[in-house]
Amino acid sequence: MSGMDAIILAFDRAARTLSGAVQSRRISPGSEVATDNELTDTERQTSLSLMRVNHAGEVSAQALYQGQAVFSRDPVLRAKLGAAADEELDHLAWTRQRIEQLGGRTSVFDPLWYAGSFAIGAAAAALGDKASLGFLQATEEQVEAHLKSHLTELPANDTQSRKIVETMRADEAQHAQAARELGAPVLSALTHSIMRAASKVMTTASAKL
DSSP states (O other): OOHHHHHHHHHHHHHHHHHTOOOOSSOOGGGGSOOOOOOOHHHHHHHHHHHHHHHHHHHHHHHHHHHHHHHOSOHHHHHHHHHHHHHHHHHHHHHHHHHHHTTOOOOTTHHHHHHHHHHHHHHHHHTOHHHHHHHHHHHHHHHHHHHHHHHHHSOTTOHHHHHHHHHHHHHHHHHHHHHHHTTOOOOOHHHHHHHHHHHHHHHHHHHHO
């Protein structure tokens, strides 16, 4: 694939990600559980807030993968990034669908998260494929930790949202393991701190707007 082709595909993925015009390849895990659990207004708002954060995280993941893939020098890594991004499209569709079911909307900041994450992915790739892999692993581990915490915060009777988050967490763990198997280096403590700070901004803003 030429560099121009990669850029065109990246723009196409950005448009589909932000417009919501994505289709999941897998059936949403939430559709596999009972739907007769009634949520109070407080419970619904809690679930909505957390699922909006998760959707914003998936928007960022798409951008991150695209930024890395466009500028990666290694065709094997580009293929791995593409496969992971395709799987994350399922997460994107599932969380958007659940937000709509809960009567809410996605974050107004999604375009900002996408632009920032694409730039971060491109910067990581510019440092070399090893650095890009390390960033990928650290990101997936951070997302997995967020999803684990959400399982303690989601209402116990919101079985649909919980099932979606459980499946997403398992997928993120597989992506992190794939990066480790490809030789991802351990990032510095400073880099991890910066990533956590950026994530805190994104999750706090997305939870509310």
